[in-house]
Amino acid sequence: MKTLHTTGMPNYSTLLAVFDRYHSFALSTHINPDGDAIGSELALYTFLSEIGKSVKVFNTDAVPKNYKFLPGWDIIEGVNAVETYRPEVLVVLDASTLERIGKPLSKTLLPIHKLVNIDHHATAEAFGDINLIMPAASSTSEIVYKLIKHYQTPIGKACALCLYTGIMFDTGCFRYSNTTPETHQIAAELIEIGEFAPDEVYRNVYEQLPVAKLRLLSEVLRTLQVTNNGKIASVYATQEMLRKTGTNADAVEGIVNQIQAIAGVEVALCVSEMTDRSTKVSLRSQGHVDVSQLAAEFEGGGHARAAGCRIVDHYLTALTTLVQTAQRYMEQSSSKYTD
Ligand code: 5GP
Ligand code: MN
Numbered sequence: 001m002k003t004l005h006t007t008g009m010p011n012y013s014t015l016l017a018v019f020d021r022y023h024s025f026a027l028s029t030h031i032n033p034d035g036d037a038i039g040s041e042l043a044l045y046t047f048l049s050e051i052g053k054s055v056k057v058f059n060t061d062a063v064p065k066n067y068k069f070l071p072g073w074d075i076i077e078g079v080n081a082v083e084t085y086r087p088e089v090l091v092v093l094d095a096s097t098l099e100r101i102g103k104p105l106s107k108t109l110l111p112i113h114k115l116v117n118i119d120h121h122a123t124a125e126a127f128g129d130i131n132l133i134m135p136a137a138s139s140t141s142e143i144v145y146k147l148i149k150h151y152q153t154p155i156g157k158a159c160a161l162c163l164y165t166g167i168m169f170d171t172g173c174f175r176y177s178n179t180t181p182e183t184h185q186i187a188a189e190l191i192e193i194g195e196f197a198p199d200e201v202y203r204n205v206y207e208q209l210p211v212a213k214l215r216l217l218s219e220v221l222r223t224l225q226v227t228n229n230g231k232i233a234s235v236y237a238t239q240e241m242l243r244k245t246g247t248n249a250d251a252v253e254g255i256v257n258q259i260q261a262i263a264g265v266e267v268a269l270c271v272s273e274m275t276d277r278s279t280k281v282s283l284r285s286q287g288h289v290d291v292s293q294l295a296a297e298f299e300g301g302g303h304a305r306a307a308g309c310r311i312v313d314h315y316l317t318a319l320t321t322l323v324q325t326a327q328r329y330m331e332q333s334s335s336k337y338t339d
Contacts, residue, residue: 012150026087027057030095035169037094038067040140043162060102069204071158089114094140096121123301138178141166160194216245233259234269260284267326279311279318289329
């Protein structure tokens with residue numbers, strides 16, 4: 001396995017040579033796909049199609065409703081569509097491990113020649129034959145943008161909209177610490193090329209909430225607990241809450257960001273009871289604790305400030321363990337700061 005350009009000046013030529021050499025491509029991304037996952041994959045789909053390649057996209061989970069404004073969303077197929085299809089090249093986007101595309105898909109969608117991994121997670125594994133891993137990039141969409149630029153082909157309108165959406169999503173609308181002057185420069189260029197209205201993109205992604213989701217939010221916020229020192233905040237969502245509000249586990253996404261906004265909170269946690277009795281965990285940090293390391297203790301991963309994992313245990317037991325672990329990380333980080 002070969003890792004390309006994880007540090008220093010990136011040179012994309014090896015990957016671009018693969019794009020030139022082969023004809024049939026499949027793309028995939030992580031389960032419960034978000035704006036960067038769908039955005040980067042549809043941008044690469046558009047680009048490869050425009051340079052004359054045959055491209056198919058297979059995802060384990062359906063495209064969430066709020067991304068159905070993105071051009072090409074309806075070409076994305078499910079696991080069952082793979083059947084005997086074998087692309088020459090499989091490109092996996094925004095997934096820190098191959099299994100993150102979903103275990104069954106990772107076993108059935110097999111490339112004949114090359115597995116390519118494009119990712120920006122701090123915990124990214126170099127599982128590809130070619131790995132374009134750039135933890136300093138704001139998003140996988142930013143990496144795809146740079147890749148296309150190196151191919152020296154103009155970025156099309158549809159592609160620009162997909163890339164912008166991915167970057168906007170993964171920077172929390174240009175608020176997170178991964179937002180740089182360059183991120184804004186790229187975003188500005190994409191708005192010019194795509195001729196879309198940024199406020200409409202925002203509205204499509206964030207302001208299509210079903211009432212049920214707000215009702216769930218109110219249920220979940222009722223479970224809010226903050227540690228005595230005010231630094232760790234947590235909430236939980238149960239199957240009973242989902243049933244009562246007529247929502248599913250996807251509706252829990254984003255709630256963790258709300259509690260992270262509490263003054264003085266360093267680590268925010270949201271755990272969800274899943275139907276198989278396991279617990280899905282979302283973690284956020286204001287910067288003192290690297291939650292990707294915390295999540296890695298439970299076989300999860302992500303970024304320093306946003307990470308997640310699954311724990312095979314009751315959600316309340318998982319929550320207690322997580323708060324204790326977060327406390328340990330807080331203590332370690334405060335001793336680091338006072339040393
Ligand atoms: P979220 O809390 O929004 O679901 O996820 C935050 C970040 O953590 C994302 O970058 C996501 O890729 C990562 N993440 C969430 N759950 C898991 C998990 O179970 N395993 C790994 N490796 N990463 C996760
Ligand atoms: Mn991403």
